[in-house]
Amino acid sequence: MTTQCVTDNAVVDGWNGAEALRHVVARNLAGEQTGVYSVCCSHPLVIEAAVDQALADGTFLLIEATANQVNQFGGYTGMTPSNFAAHVFAIAAARGMARDRIILGGDHLGPVCWTGEPAEAALTKAEALVAAFAAAGFQKLHLDCSMPCADDPAQLGDEVVAARAVRLCAAAERSARHTFGTAGIVYVIGTEVPPPGGADERLSSVEVTPLPRARRTLDIHRDQFGRAGLSEAWQRVIAMVVQPGVEFDHSTVVDYRPEPAKDLKAFAERDSDGVAFEAHSTDYQRPHAFAQLVRDHFAILKVGPALTFALREALFALDRIESEMLPPDRRARLAEICEERMRAEPKYWQRFYEGDVQELALLRHFSLSDRIRYYWPDPAICAASEALLENLSGRDIPLGLLGQYMPLELAQVRGGTLAPDPTALVKAHIRAALAPYAAACSPEHG
Numbered sequence: 001m002t003t004q005c006v007t008d009n010a011v012v013d014g015w016n017g018a019e020a021l022r023h024v025v026a027r028n029l030a031g032e033q034t035g036v037y038s039v040c041c042s043h044p045l046v047i048e049a050a051v052d053q054a055l056a057d058g059t060f061l062l063i064e065a066t067a068n069q070v071n072q073f074g075g076y077t078g079m080t081p082s083n084f085a086a087h088v089f090a091i092a093a094a095r096g097m098a099r100d101r102i103i104l105g106g107d108h109l110g111p112v113c114w115t116g117e118p119a120e121a122a123l124t125k126a127e128a129l130v131a132a133f134a135a136a137g138f139q140k141l142h143l144d145c146s147m148p149c150a151d152d153p154a155q156l157g158d159e160v161v162a163a164r165a166v167r168l169c170a171a172a173e174r175s176a177r178h179t180f181g182t183a184g185i186v187y188v189i190g191t192e193v194p195p196p197g198g199a200d201e202r203l204s205s206v207e208v209t210p211l212p213r214a215r216r217t218l219d220i221h222r223d224q225f226g227r228a229g230l231s232e233a234w235q236r237v238i239a240m241v242v243q244p245g246v247e248f249d250h251s252t253v254v255d256y257r258p259e260p261a262k263d264l265k266a267f268a269e270r271d272s273d274g275v276a277f278e279a280h281s282t283d284y285q286r287p288h289a290f291a292q293l294v295r296d297h298f299a300i301l302k303v304g305p306a307l308t309f310a311l312r313e314a315l316f317a318l319d320r321i322e323s324e325m326l327p328p329d330r331r332a333r334l335a336e337i338c339e340e341r342m343r344a345e346p347k348y349w350q351r352f353y354e355g356d357v358q359e360l361a362l363l364r365h366f367s368l369s370d371r372i373r374y375y376w377p378d379p380a381i382c383a384a385s386e387a388l389l390e391n392l393s394g395r396d397i398p399l400g401l402l403g404q405y406m407p408l409e410l411a412q413v414r415g416g417t418l419a420p421d422p423t424a425l426v427k428a429h430i431r432a433a434l435a436p437y438a439a440a441c442s443p444e445h446g
Contacts, residue, residue: 017103018139018186018236020060021300025238025276028299029268035294037437038062040107040304042069042077042084043376044091045423046311049430051095053438061097062140063088064105064302067112072125072132075113076348077377081106081136105140106133107302110168112147119149123164130168131175134185142188142241142278143168158217161191162224169225169233187233188278188300189221190241206254209242211263217242218275239278239300244293247281248305250353250367256289261296268297278302282437283309284368290440301441306433308373314429316365317405318388318422324401325392332387339364341378348374392422408432 027034039050042065054061069075070084079087089099109130111122126145133141145164148156169187176183192209218240225234244261247254258265268276276299282290283306290301319334342349342364349371353363365372375381397420403410409425412418418428 016139016184017060017100018184020103021062021140021186022236022238025299026274028294028297029272029274029276031269033291033295033443035299035301035441036062037301037303037434037441038064038105038107039307039434040064040066040302041307041373042079042087043308043311043373044087045426046307046430047088047091048095049307049427050434051092051097052427053431053434054101055095055097057438057442059438059442060101060103061092062103062105062300064107064140064142066107066304067109067129067144070106071113071129076374081133081138085136085138103140104136104138105142106130106138107142108144109133109141110144110147110164111149112144115147115149117149118151122149123167126164126168127171130172134172134175134183135179137180139184140186140188140238141172144190144241146191156191158191158220159224162189162217162221165189165221166224166228166230169230170228173230173233183233185233185236187237188239188241189217189237190239190278191217192241192243206243206245206247208245208260209264211267214240214242214264214267215271218272222273237275239276240272241278241280244277244279244296244298246279246285246289246293248284248368250363250369253284253368256285256293258292258296265296276300283307287436287439290436291443294440301437303434303437305368305370305373307430308376309368309370310430310433311376311426312365312370312372314406314426315385315388317429318392318425320405321397321401322388322391325395325397330391332384332391334381334384334388335365337380337384338372338375341375341380342372345375345378389422389426396420 021036024034024036041047047063050061050063065084069077070079070081072080074080085104088102088104092099092102111126114122114125130141143165145161146156148154172185173183176185222234225231242264244256246256276297278300279293279298280302282301283303293301316335322331349364352369352371353360355363399410402413402420406425409418409428412428413420418424
C-alpha cells in the first residue's frame, strides 16, 4: 500500500500511512510539539468537515471506526470495514482529497460487542473483526481486550488482557499478509481504556494512571508479543492508552491538569521503548488543553462525540431557523422526528440516562455523551436532515435570524469567509470544534 506521508505533518511522497504515524510519534517523543488527532465518526458531514480541515492545513487525516459502529456484521451504522473504507474514500474524493492522504484506523477492536457471550466465542468473533479491518486496508488498530466476557471475573488481569491483545494482533497480521503480502499495521495497546463515548456515571474527578501500572502494562505486552513470535509487530506498537485525567459524562467535563500526569510524561521521554500515549475522551476539553496533552506525549488525540454534538447543535439551530421561515406543513421537523425515533427505539440511550420525563428529554438531545449520534443513520432522521438542508438551500436567511441561532457562523458570513448555505454552515460549526485539535497537533497550521 504505497501512500504519502508527512514531515511536520505536511504531505510528501514516499511513505505509507502507518509510517506517517510512526514518524509523528517519534518526533513527539523527541520533544516536538506535534501529534495527530483521530476523528472517530461515520457521519458524512463530519467526515466532510474533517477533510476540509485537513485540506486547509495541508496535512493527512486519520479517521477511525469503533467496533460497535463498524464490524463484520455491520455495527450500528450497517457498515462493514470495507464499506466504511469505501464510504470515507468516496467523501474524500468528492472533496478533492487524494485517497493516499487518508489513514484509516479501528478503535476499541476486541470483544466489546460480544461481552454477553463466553470469552472464547467473543474472542473468535473479535479475531474475525480485526481480520476484516486489516483486509480492508486499515493501517492503525487499537487492540482493546480490557472488558470481561460472560464467563470472566469482573476484573481482568493485565496478563489476560495482553494475551488476548496478542491473539488479535496475530489475526490482524495474518489477514494483512494474506491480502497485501505484507503487514505494516501500527498498533495501540493499553488496559486503562475509558468507556467508548464517555462515562456513564456523574464525574467530579478522574484518577490518572499511576506510573507503575503504565510500566507494568507495557512490560507485560512486550513480553507476550515476544513469546508469541510477534517481536517485529511489537516494533509497530506506537501508543498505549492510559488515563491522563480527562473525561466527560452527560453534563460534566473533567479538565486536563498537567501536574498529575508529570510522571507519565517523564516515562514516555525516558523508558517507554518508543511508545507514546493515546488520549481517549478528550472531547470538550478547552483549547489550551490539547496543546498541553500533545506536549506531555499524548501524541494521538481521539475525538468523536464532540464533533457529532457540534453536528447536532448546527442541525437543531437550522431546525429553529426553519421554524421561523417556513409554514408548519413545509417544515422538515428534524428535532421532533429525532425525539420520536429515540423514544420509539430507546435501546441506545435508555440504560444510560436517568431522570424524570423532562430530564430524560433534555438528556436525549443535549447530553454531552451525545447518544443521539447513534440515531443519525435512522432512515426517518436521515430523510428529515436532508429535507431540512434542502428547505433552507437557496434561501436568504436574515442576518438577525442567523445571529440568533448561529452567532459563530454569522461572524464568518459577515467576514466573507463562509457562504450562508445550510450545509456550509453545519460543516463550519463542526470545524470550529475540530480546529483546536488541528492547532495543537500542527501548530504551524493553527
